[in-house]
Amino acid sequence: MRPWFSCFLLTLTTLVRVTNATTEYTGTDCNPINETCSADPALGTEHTWLFNSTLDSTLWDMETGTLDYTTEGADFTIKTENASTLLVSNFYIFFGVMEAHVKMAKGAGIISSVILQSDDLDEIDWEWVGYNTSGVQSDFFGKGNTTTSDRGGYHAVSNADTEFHNYTSYWDKDRLEWWIDGDLVRTVNYSEPLTVYGKNYPQTPCQVKVSNWPVGIVGQSQGNLDWGGGLVNWTNLPFTMTVSKIRVQDFATGKEYKYSGHSGSYESIEIVSGNSTAVTELNKEPAETLAEKWDDLGEAAHIGVYAGSGVAGALLIGAFMFYCWKQRRNGRLQRALDDGQFSSELTTLEQSKLRWRQSELRNKGTYQPVP
Numbered sequence: 511m512r513p514w515f516s517c518f519l520l521t522l523t524t525l526v527r528v529t530n531a532t533t534e535y536t537g538t539d540c541n542p543i544n545e546t547c548s549a550d551p552a553l554g555t556e557h558t559w560l561f562n563s564t565l566d567s568t569l570w571d572m573e574t575g576t577l578d579y580t581t582e583g584a585d586f587t588i589k590t591e592n593a594s595t596l597l598v599s600n601f602y603i604f605f606g607v608m609e610a611h612v613k614m615a616k617g618a619g620i621i622s623s624v625i626l627q628s629d630d631l632d633e634i635d636w637e638w639v640g641y642n643t644s645g646v647q648s649d650f651f652g653k654g655n656t657t658t659s660d661r662g663g664y665h666a667v668s669n670a671d672t673e674f675h676n677y678t679s680y681w682d683k684d685r686l687e688w689w690i691d692g693d694l695v696r697t698v699n700y701s702e703p704l705t706v707y708g709k710n711y712p713q714t715p716c717q718v719k720v721s722n723w724p725v726g727i728v729g730q731s732q733g734n735l736d737w738g739g740g741l742v743n744w745t746n747l748p749f750t751m752t753v754s755k756i757r758v759q760d761f762a763t764g765k766e767y768k769y770s771g772h773s774g775s776y777e778s779i780e781i782v783s784g785n786s787t788a789v790t791e792l793n794k795e796p797a798e799t800l801a802e803k804w805d806d807l808g809e810a811a812h813i814g815v816y817a818g819s820g821v822a823g824a825l826l827i828g829a830f831m832f833y834c835w836k837q838r839r840n841g842r843l844q845r846a847l848d849d850g851q852f853s854s855e856l857t858t859l860e861q862s863k864l865r866w867r868q869s870e871l872r873n874k875g876t877y878q879p880v881p
């Protein structure tokens with residue numbers, strides 16, 4: 511189909527569709543530890559997203575880059591120098607399970623990651639450093655505390671770049687577990703020295719964040735470069751991480767999660783009852799196609815539309831074509847901007863991870879393998 515024509519159809523479909531309320535991305539712009547923030551929309555259920563067809567944009571937001579869908583999953587690809595990709599869920603889970611089936615991106619200086627992160631910067635991580643295709647790192651943070659540097663773990667995985675493996679995080683108020691292909695590889699209890707006896711245990715509602723991004727950029731600190739395996743060799747573009755599916759289970763049910771007070775403890779989280787936007791969206795009938803909508807109109811309406819479409823149609827089509835032409839320009843411009851992203855414009859997520867990594871490295875020199 512000609513691009514302008516598919517845009518025309520898309521626009522028409524959008525006009526015909528009764529649009530649902532959209533969920534706004536809240537991110538970590540507001541930190542409930544010292545600010546009063548709006549409530550977090552809940553997932554409130556369990557769902558598996560197959561990444562081989564377009565993700566529902568009500569539930570997922572592409573912050574940087576684009577996804578390329580194939581029959582086996584979605585490719586998170588760094589296509590140009592300094593570019594990055596970041597997918598963020600619009601929903602939060604308040605304890606639960608995240609099961610990701612991933613092929614990491616291979617290449618020195620490239621980081622693939624699948625994490626849970628809360629508004630007050632609790633975090634549960636899977637991270638693959640691109641120079642090592644036989645391992646994955648586990649990590650966690652509580653309230654963004656980076657004073658200590660002994661939380662990271664190394665775990666062996668074979669052919670992590672060419673084979674999908676099942677990386678599952680299990681998280682409840684008592685313990686945190688990392689599983690690879692059905693094997694428990696690490697447990698952290700709520701109360702132990704690593705969590706500052708619960709104080710820095712991840713315990714607030716988290717979003718799912720998936721990204722592929724370059725740490726090996728000129729100007730980056732030596733510690734971060736060492737962690738990532740040196741500078742990215744840009745002649746080896748593209749760098750692709752593939753996700754085939756992600757299952758997310760929310761242990762709480764409700765409409766949204768609210769911080770009451772500023773302690774960041776799980777006891778301070780208020781579960782607002784009701785149906786979550788996510789549940790409503792997931793239970794929605796699949797959208798009708800344009801042809802089905804046309805059929806639904808009936809014979810009389812068809813004739814009316816044919817008759818009326820002479821003059822009005824010509825005007826409308828002209829307007830649509832102009833709009834589509836503009837959209838294509840915006841699209842191309844946007845892509846050029848995204849692709850030209852400088853390291854100084856990495857997302858907040860990536861920057862905070864770098865700061866944290868830096869503090870880990872400054873304090874310890876390197877991660878401590880988990881026995």
Ligand SMILES: *[C@@H]1O[C@H](CO)[C@@H](O)[C@H](O)[C@H]1NC(C)=O
Nearest residue numbers: 540541542543544545546654
């Ligand atoms: C909240 O605390 C963070 C980290 O301590 C700080 O960077 C930020 O400026 C504070 N925000 C407000 C509104 O006080």
Ligand SMILES: *[C@@H]1O[C@H](CO)[C@@H](O)[C@H](O)[C@H]1NC(C)=O
Nearest residue numbers: 560561562563580581582583
């Ligand atoms: C996506 O993957 C599922 C499970 O492997 C398969 O049943 C389905 O046909 C695939 N869909 C597309 C669009 O490739």
Ligand SMILES: *[C@@H]1O[C@H](CO)[C@@H](O)[C@H](O)[C@H]1NC(C)=O
Nearest residue numbers: 642644645646664665666667
């Ligand atoms: C890759 O990671 C695995 C698991 O931590 C480790 O055993 C292996 O030595 C690492 N390989 C390299 C080249 O660093």
Ligand SMILES: *[C@@H]1O[C@H](CO)[C@@H](O)[C@H](O)[C@H]1NC(C)=O
Nearest residue numbers: 655656657658704706709710
């Ligand atoms: C941060 O972690 C350090 C080391 O574990 C701990 O001593 C400190 O109390 C923590 N800070 C906060 C604000 O929880």
Ligand SMILES: *[C@@H]1O[C@H](CO)[C@@H](O)[C@H](O)[C@H]1NC(C)=O
Nearest residue numbers: 609676677678689691692693
């Ligand atoms: C992935 O691993 C988790 C944890 O072991 C397990 O519960 C789940 O069933 C596994 N998924 C698949 C598709 O095998």
Ligand SMILES: *[C@@H]1O[C@H](CO)[C@@H](O)[C@H](O)[C@H]1NC(C)=O
Nearest residue numbers: 685697698699700701702703
């Ligand atoms: C975690 O708790 C379990 C019992 O619930 C205990 O067996 C295990 O040793 C604890 N692990 C750590 C690291 O404290």
Ligand SMILES: *[C@@H]1O[C@H](CO)[C@@H](O)[C@H](O)[C@H]1NC(C)=O
Nearest residue numbers: 591592727728729850852853
């Ligand atoms: C990538 O980022 C580095 C460091 O900021 C910069 O020197 C370089 O020019 C950037 N490259 C491109 C193509 O933007």
Ligand SMILES: *[C@@H]1O[C@H](CO)[C@@H](O)[C@H](O)[C@H]1NC(C)=O
Nearest residue numbers: 618741742743744745746747
């Ligand atoms: C970058 O990769 C290319 C192609 O693999 C290789 O020829 C070149 O030597 C590499 N450059 C560096 C600096 O390693």
Ligand SMILES: *[C@@H]1O[C@H](CO)[C@@H](O)[C@H](O)[C@H]1NC(C)=O
Nearest residue numbers: 765783784785786789790793
């Ligand atoms: C939630 O959804 C159920 C089933 O769709 C409906 O019966 C119920 O009224 C809804 N509750 C609220 C608070 O909207």
